[in-house]
Amino acid sequence: MIIEDFKAVIKKNIRDYAMYIALVFIMIIFSILTGGNFMSSRNIANLLNQTGYIAVLATGMTLIIVIRHIDLSVGFLSGFLGAITAILLTQFHVAVWLAIPIVLALGVVCGLITGLPVALLGIPAFVSSLAGWLVYRGALMLSTAATGTIIIPNESFNALGNGFIPDLFSWIPFLPQYHKTTLLIGLLTICVFILSEMRSRSRKMQYNFAVLTKPLFLLKILFITLIITYITFILAGYNGLSWTFVIMMVVVIVYDFIARKTMLGRHIFAVGGNPEAAELSGINVKKITLFVFGSMGFLSALSGILFTARLKSATPQAGTLFELDAIAACYIGGVSASGGIGSITGSLIGALVYMSLMNGMNLMGTDISMQYIIRGLVLVGAVIFDVVSRKRKA
Amino acid sequence: MSTYMLEMKNITKRFPGVLALNNVTFSVKKGEIHCLVGENGAGKSTLMKILSGVYPHGQFEGSIIFDGNEAKFSHIHDSEKAGIGIIYQELALVPEMMIYENILLGHEIQKGIQIDIPEMIKKTEQLLEMVHLSVKPTEKIKELGIGKQQLVEIAKALSRKAKLLILDEPTAALNENDCENLLNIIRELKSQGVTCIMISHKLKEVMAIADTITVLRDGQTICTLDKKEATEQLLIKHMVGRSIENIYPTRTQKPTNETVLEIKNWSGIDSKTGRKILQNISLTINKGEIVGLAGLVGSGRTELARSIFGNPDGYIVSGKVIANGKAHQFTHPHEAIKNGIAYASEDRKKNGLILIQSIKDNILLANLKKISSTIGIIKSEEEIVQANEYVKSLTIKTPSIEQFVLNLSGGNQQKVSIAKWLFVEPKILILDEPTRGIDVGAKFEIYTLMNRLVAQGMSILMISSELPEVLGMSDRVYVVAGGKITGELTRQEATQERVMELATL
Numbered sequence: 058m059i060i061e062d063f064k065a066v067i068k069k070n071i072r073d074y075a076m077y078i079a080l081v082f083i084m085i086i087f088s089i090l091t092g093g094n095f096m097s098s099r100n101i102a103n104l105l106n107q108t109g110y111i112a113v114l115a116t117g118m119t120l121i122i123v124i125r126h127i128d129l130s131v132g133f134l135s136g137f138l139g140a141i142t143a144i145l146l147t148q149f150h151v152a153v154w155l156a157i158p159i160v161l162a163l164g165v166v167c168g169l170i171t172g173l174p175v176a177l178l179g180i181p182a183f184v185s186s187l188a189g190w191l192v193y194r195g196a197l198m199l200s201t202a203a204t205g206t207i208i209i210p211n212e213s214f215n216a217l218g219n220g221f222i223p224d225l226f227s228w229i230p231f232l233p234q235y236h237k238t239t240l241l242i243g244l245l246t247i248c249v250f251i252l253s254e255m256r257s258r259s260r261k262m263q264y265n266f267a268v269l270t271k272p273l274f275l276l277k278i279l280f281i282t283l284i285i286t287y288i289t290f291i292l293a294g295y296n297g298l299s300w301t302f303v304i305m306m307v308v309v310i311v312y313d314f315i316a317r318k319t320m321l322g323r324h325i326f327a328v329g330g331n332p333e334a335a336e337l338s339g340i341n342v343k344k345i346t347l348f349v350f351g352s353m354g355f356l357s358a359l360s361g362i363l364f365t366a367r368l369k370s371a372t373p374q375a376g377t378l379f380e381l382d383a384i385a386a387c388y389i390g391g392v393s394a395s396g397g398i399g400s401i402t403g404s405l406i407g408a409l410v411y412m413s414l415m416n417g418m419n420l421m422g423t424d425i426s427m428q429y430i431i432r433g434l435v436l437v438g439a440v441i442f443d444v445v446s447r448k449r450k451a
Numbered sequence: 452m453s454t455y456m457l458e459m460k461n462i463t464k465r466f467p468g469v470l471a472l473n474n475v476t477f478s479v480k481k482g483e484i485h486c487l488v489g490e491n492g493a494g495k496s497t498l499m500k501i502l503s504g505v506y507p508h509g510q511f512e513g514s515i516i517f518d519g520n521e522a523k524f525s526h527i528h529d530s531e532k533a534g535i536g537i538i539y540q541e542l543a544l545v546p547e548m549m550i551y552e553n554i555l556l557g558h559e560i561q562k563g564i565q566i567d568i569p570e571m572i573k574k575t576e577q578l579l580e581m582v583h584l585s586v587k588p589t590e591k592i593k594e595l596g597i598g599k600q601q602l603v604e605i606a607k608a609l610s611r612k613a614k615l616l617i618l619d620e621p622t623a624a625l626n627e628n629d630c631e632n633l634l635n636i637i638r639e640l641k642s643q644g645v646t647c648i649m650i651s652h653k654l655k656e657v658m659a660i661a662d663t664i665t666v667l668r669d670g671q672t673i674c675t676l677d678k679k680e681a682t683e684q685l686l687i688k689h690m691v692g693r694s695i696e697n698i699y700p701t702r703t704q705k706p707t708n709e710t711v712l713e714i715k716n717w718s719g720i721d722s723k724t725g726r727k728i729l730q731n732i733s734l735t736i737n738k739g740e741i742v743g744l745a746g747l748v749g750s751g752r753t754e755l756a757r758s759i760f761g762n763p764d765g766y767i768v769s770g771k772v773i774a775n776g777k778a779h780q781f782t783h784p785h786e787a788i789k790n791g792i793a794y795a796s797e798d799r800k801k802n803g804l805i806l807i808q809s810i811k812d813n814i815l816l817a818n819l820k821k822i823s824s825t826i827g828i829i830k831s832e833e834e835i836v837q838a839n840e841y842v843k844s845l846t847i848k849t850p851s852i853e854q855f856v857l858n859l860s861g862g863n864q865q866k867v868s869i870a871k872w873l874f875v876e877p878k879i880l881i882l883d884e885p886t887r888g889i890d891v892g893a894k895f896e897i898y899t900l901m902n903r904l905v906a907q908g909m910s911i912l913m914i915s916s917e918l919p920e921v922l923g924m925s926d927r928v929y930v931v932a933g934g935k936i937t938g939e940l941t942r943q944e945a946t947q948e949r950v951m952e953l954a955t956l
Contacts, residue, residue: 330805
């Protein structure tokens with residue numbers, strides 16, 4: 058009975074669950090191949106930090122692809138803005154709390170500049186952002202030309218990319234080797250998750266929507282609770298949550314909320330689903346396009362800050378190929394190349410899958426050339442799966 | 452050898468929910484010009500698509516005998532090979548390519564592995580001469596006027612050795628000189644032995660050129676007349692023929708005299724082509740009134756509605772829109788909506804609905820403010836309650852409001868499209884072809900809904916190609932032809948014959 062229900066649900070929602078299954082599969086495979094190293098506390102913490110700056114870009118890119126555009130400029134834009142941050146901090150001695158908002162605002166401006174010709178003149182985003190790619194690459198080289206790599210000695214800034222949240226409860230003798238703030242956050246997450254799932258289920262039942270059967274629902278809750286618990290203990294067993302992870306999660310949660318629960322989000326997905334119908338429904342497609350590009354610029358700046366802090370320096374190569382990693386993460390995460398369909402959480406999982414592959418292959422010492430080939434195959438495989446499973450559904 | 456070039460026997464074609472052609476028989480003699488007439492939606496284009504293989508053999512019932520052989524076309528290539536050349540209303544030329552490249556597209560002359568350009572140009576010159584077109588074969592298509600492009604299309608069909616030429620409303624976009632020229636060329640081709648089928652709405656033109664005329668109505672052959680027996684009046688009678696059955700629910704309330712929308716001296720120019728699409732249009736709509744806007748496809752009805760509704764196509768417009776007593780100059784649909792005007796578009800799939808989203812999201816889209824907090828956060832409970840209410844009151848048949856619109860039948864999609872506009876609570880609702888492609892039952896439900904809405908004080912401007920619908924539903928009818936209003940008729944004055952006369956002016 059349960060098994061049959063389970064099969065039916067999986068079959069119906071294969072597209073939604075496939076990424077999670079793929080992620081678990083990849084993690085198990087690499088755990089075996091690396092003799093457990095992959096799932097070690099240290100490596101998972103490292104993996105999440107690596108994922109951070111790509112996931113932040115993928116979040117913005119999701120909306121860009123949803124409204125049927127693309128932004129190739131984000132990689133070098135984040136590199137360039139990272140360099141600007143470094144210059145502000147080291148040469149102009151601007152305080153960290155001031156430098157960061159300046160750079161984020163600059164990011165919004167750069168994003169709008171890429172978006173303006175797209176929104177107002179109908180220039181293909183590929184062209185407009187390719188121009189941005191070239192310009193920002195040049196700007197990055199120019200800004201690091203005099204000094205070469207700019208080392209950032211500021212420790213509070215570098216903590217954004219390397220540091221961990223402080224443990225407020227380290228004085229409690231209970232579970233001495235664990236980061237207790239992290240454990241607490243994990244526990245809270247589980248509570249919020251269970252409560253919101255139960256609320257949403259009861260509401261759906263009230264309105265006669267299709268819901269999972271009770272045993273399956275409990276199974277789902279149990280399964281996800283176990284995963285969160287496991288990850289919490291892995292992280293708490295090392296240094297706890299990193300700042301990068303916290304920032305990434307805040308970005309994902311805020312954007313996911315905007316995408317699903319606000320007028321703005323509905324308008325964005327309407328523009329992606331059918332721009333003509335959206336325009337006739339009174340939605341200003343130009344404004345939405347500008348907003349989405351502006352937000353992309355903002356997140357590029359944030360990504361640049363995270364990456365620069367992680368390296369504790371700005372280099373002339375920073376940001377190379379980030380745009381393609383972010384785009385790949387979106388496609389793996391189920392964003393439809395023809396627009397209108399996608400989710401922020403999907404892209405986060407996509408980024409995790411993609412970065413897990415890189416991380417795992419690095420641990421195994423796989424040759425870099427093979428790594429590229431495998432990443433390419435995974436990307437095209439994921440999109441083929443996406444298209445085929447969607448066709449079958451329709 | 453039979454005297455018939457083409458015999459289509461007992462053709463029946465079904466679309467989901469609609470019987471497009473019902474046992475149609477259509478025969479064309481060798482060497483004649485045969486005109487096919489009928490109202491919009493009578494089945495003319497469907498019949499021609501079956502003939503040319505767009506709807507492949509096996510997807511319809513009946514048989515086709517072309518030039519003495521049974522034809523089983525499964526693709527447009529097959530019919531082309533057999534000698535059928537079809538020229539659609541929307542020309543299928545590549546604007547950036549030269550004339551000779553277009554004419555011989557896919558049939559390039561080769562010398563070895565190379566394309567033999569001089570030979571192609573030479574051949575094109577011969578073909579252009581046949582259609583009396585004196586332009587250089589190396590000119591680009593986009594440099595030519597629409598009339599000359601039409602001739603290039605004909606030359607292209609001739610280059611494929613077409614024995615039967617099908618022209619779908621060839622003169623719809625042409626001015627009078629070009630029309631005359633085209634008709635002469637068709638006559639000349641006839642003298643050279645080419646058989647021709649022409650679809651046209653312009654009855655004068657039909658009378659001038661046809662040898663034989665077939666009238667289609669509601670997917671059936673009504674009659675085939677010899678030119679000598681036919682008159683314009685007779686044709687109109689056959690075209691509209693049916694009596695209005697009682698498929699229109701009776702209205703209980705009369706419209707008021709309070710004007711809610713007035714259009715004054717409204718003109719519009721398409722900024723892309725520079726063509727005048729609307730000329731000096733004036734009309735009024737009263738509270739609680741259903742006003743019909745009749746006219747043939749391409750007459751400017753939709754352009755009129757869209758230019759009023761915030762002008763999303765960027766036409767260059769002049770004149771006045773007075774809504775609820777105030778003159779407005781809407782620059783975006785958003786502003787029109789804010790002032791109580793809603794427009795449910797003609798093509799619900801193309802620009803009305805978002806097919807990959809749920810019923811709920813589609814219904815709520817144009818007025819999310821109503822279910823959101825002041826800072827724009829959507830209230831989840833509220834959206835479900837509201838969407839359910841509209842689904843119920845419009846009897847949209849669906850298991851849940853989470854269903855994708857993609858999976859609904861045409862009638863239910865249309866109801867979602869109307870529900871979406873009712874959700875913005877407009878004062879004036881413009882319905883563009885509200886019953887296109889939906890079955891009789893769903894039509895009746897939509898008519899009932901329209902009556903209910905005007906009884907509540909809403910005003911409706913209905914654009915429709917179905918004459919009986921316009922006559923059955925409207926309090927007043929405006930007839931549009933060539934971007935102008937050619938007549939205003941009260942419910943009593945409006946007969947199918949009268950409207951058709953004004954629409955074919």
